[in-house]
Amino acid sequence: MPTIKDVAKKAGVSISTASYALNHLPNVHPDTRKKVFQAAQELNYYPNGNAKNLKKRKTGNIGVFIYGFSGPIFSDVLEGIRHKLQENNYNIIVSSGKSSTNLLQERQVDGAVIFDAQITDSDLSAYASHGLPLIVLDRKLEGYNIYSSVIENDVLVYNFIKQMIERGYDDFAYISGPLDAFNNNQRYEGFKKALHEKGILKHQYYQGDFTIQAGYEAGRKIIGRKDRPRFVFCANDESAIGLIQALNEANITIPDEIALAGFDNIYLGQYIKPKLTTIGIDHILWGEKVAEAIIKIVSGQTVKKIEKPVGEIYERESC
Amino acid sequence: MPTIKDVAKKAGVSISTASYALNHLPNVHPDTRKKVFQAAQELNYYPNGNAKNLKKRKTGNIGVFIYGFSGPIFSDVLEGIRHKLQENNYNIIVSSGKSSTNLLQERQVDGAVIFDAQITDSDLSAYASHGLPLIVLDRKLEGYNIYSSVIENDVLVYNFIKQMIERGYDDFAYISGPLDAFNNNQRYEGFKKALHEKGILKHQYYQGDFTIQAGYEAGRKIIGRKDRPRFVFCANDESAIGLIQALNEANITIPDEIALAGFDNIYLGQYIKPKLTTIGIDHILWGEKVAEAIIKIVSGQTVKKIEKPVGEIYERESC
DNA sequence: TTGTAAGCGTTATCAG
DNA sequence: CTGATAACGCTTACAA
DSSP: OOOHHHHHHHHTSOHHHHHHHHTTOSSSOHHHHHHHHHHHHHHTOOOOHHHHHHHHTOOSEEEEEESOSOOHHHHHHHHHHHHHHHHTTOEEEEEETHHHHHHHHTTOSSEEEEEOTTSOHHHHHHHHHTTOOEEEESSOOOSTTEEEEOOOHHHHHHHHHHHHHHTTOOOEEEEOOOTTOHHHHHHHHHHHHHHHHTTOOOOEEEOOOSSHHHHHHHHHHHHHOSSOOSEEEESSHHHHHHHHHHHHHTTOOTTTTOEEEEEEOOGGGGGSSSOOOEEEEOHHHHHHHHHHHHHHHHTTOOOSOOOOOOEEEEOOSOO | OOOHHHHHHHHTSOHHHHHHHHTTOSSSOHHHHHHHHHHHHHHTOOOOHHHHHHHHTOOSEEEEEESOSOOHHHHHHHHHHHHHHHHTTOEEEEEETHHHHHHHHTTOSSEEEEEOTTSOHHHHHHHHHTTOOEEEESSOOOSTTEEEEOOOHHHHHHHHHHHHHHTTOOOEEEEOOOTTOHHHHHHHHHHHHHHHHTTOOOOEEEOOOSSHHHHHHHHHHHHHOSSOOSEEEESSHHHHHHHHHHHHHTTOOTTTTOEEEEEEOOGGGGGSSSOOOEEEEOHHHHHHHHHHHHHHHHTTOOOSOOOOOOEEEEOOSOO
């Protein structure tokens, strides 16, 4: 593996001159520059990132640490982040599990976006306080060098449910996501608040975990009851898809017998029958905004507030 | 940000002793070791990865470079890789786009898995020849330090289609993926070979791109024809789901009027109506095998052949 | 415009 | 068992 030393030797210049030339510094004679590039080219030289980063005390890498690699939300947010980082000449490093912690501790990134509830608040605070700026997503956390960006799930659901009540529905059920999911809990709050305000005192509750499977099972339970709800709000679209599947199998018509809606506006929602009504956020845009913010932060600018996309209701056929 | 120097000073030992202690080398007095760890703890010290990697000439990172972050296949393969790497104390670094190239060139990884048709063969060969071991997925590429792992899409489809012909189908269509997708082309080869061998001389062909949308559009075209095919093989499950959607809308019964099947066995396939018949590969397992191989390679062992999972037919309701 | 040399934070060799 | 000290490959004052 060639080093800058090899390039310098081949070009017949000193190491520093080679470095200047390679880094496009102005103080280099054109002929020299040409020689250096020629040499680098022939040797197929690329600078060693570890050495460079060590010396410059910055890596140009932004970490995105997520809980798992699946899920349409993650992909969209990641895509948004990737796009914006690339535009600004930062590398994106996505990781998960123990690697996330290692990369963070060893400072192989200049900053990070955390989308992983498994990493504890106190660990995050520790990294941040040591100078690693962090943006946490879908989670509330304050502190030095820590920023958080949270979609207002509660108000979105609140507004939507209120609308549905005004449309005449008054008998609701909620299919939940995991209890430790911040966004699920927010959504449930919004749901309950709307019911409460409108004087609807009770609703059915089904525990799920954001999967199609869980939605399906909740659906089976609902079908089995004599007092079926008239409207089921699902904590995410996947649950809703499972529910639809169960209802379809039992020949319960949607929305005439049971109406329903989800959250997330996943791609698939338009391709099932009936088409899913849902609340959607532009996750790609969210990723872009978050990336913009972390770039500003790591480059020393101050960020007071991270812009976030507003949500939207996608009225389709399921209610 | 504390360095090992700070730790050494605080513990009252030399830098090298601190290093020995921290790295669990045997030649350190227990008391000294304790003092050092105590100091490290109090200072919240973690070694700087760039310095460590530079000195050790290895990073402990394995790169996984993919084309985009979406898609159920990617998620599963990534999950398998992550799991196995973590088990062996390697970090996983997933990236995409320009970052991939940067991380590769700057040697911020010890080796990489490439799942990205955008990176050219010649670039890959160059990195590999400079000492970076590479495993390319779903793509054939030979060379020093390059290994490739390819699912035998062709034989899987070939066997499946032959089976369908034996069951009596003789009028086929193929909904394609992108023309530059290696796996799509392999699948198409297998498809054609089976037809050819069984003396079926023609079939319909619809160009798609692996998306639900493209499958849906192909479906619309099929519906519009008077000579509708009796069996449609879709290059992947997402296309098949789009096709089903179009057929359902037009009240064409599956499989009685048109039978169909897909490829990939994505999670969703069991939750649509009719349940999708498909060819599936255990992608998580594939990821694990690939990870095992790259670990062996970067640790200097020789690998002759990368184990890969066999595929399986999931007979459900769509044919 | 170019070269010398210090130093980034580690590990590892070699003496002690 | 511990401590100097020389690298690792690069950037960057500073000098020439």
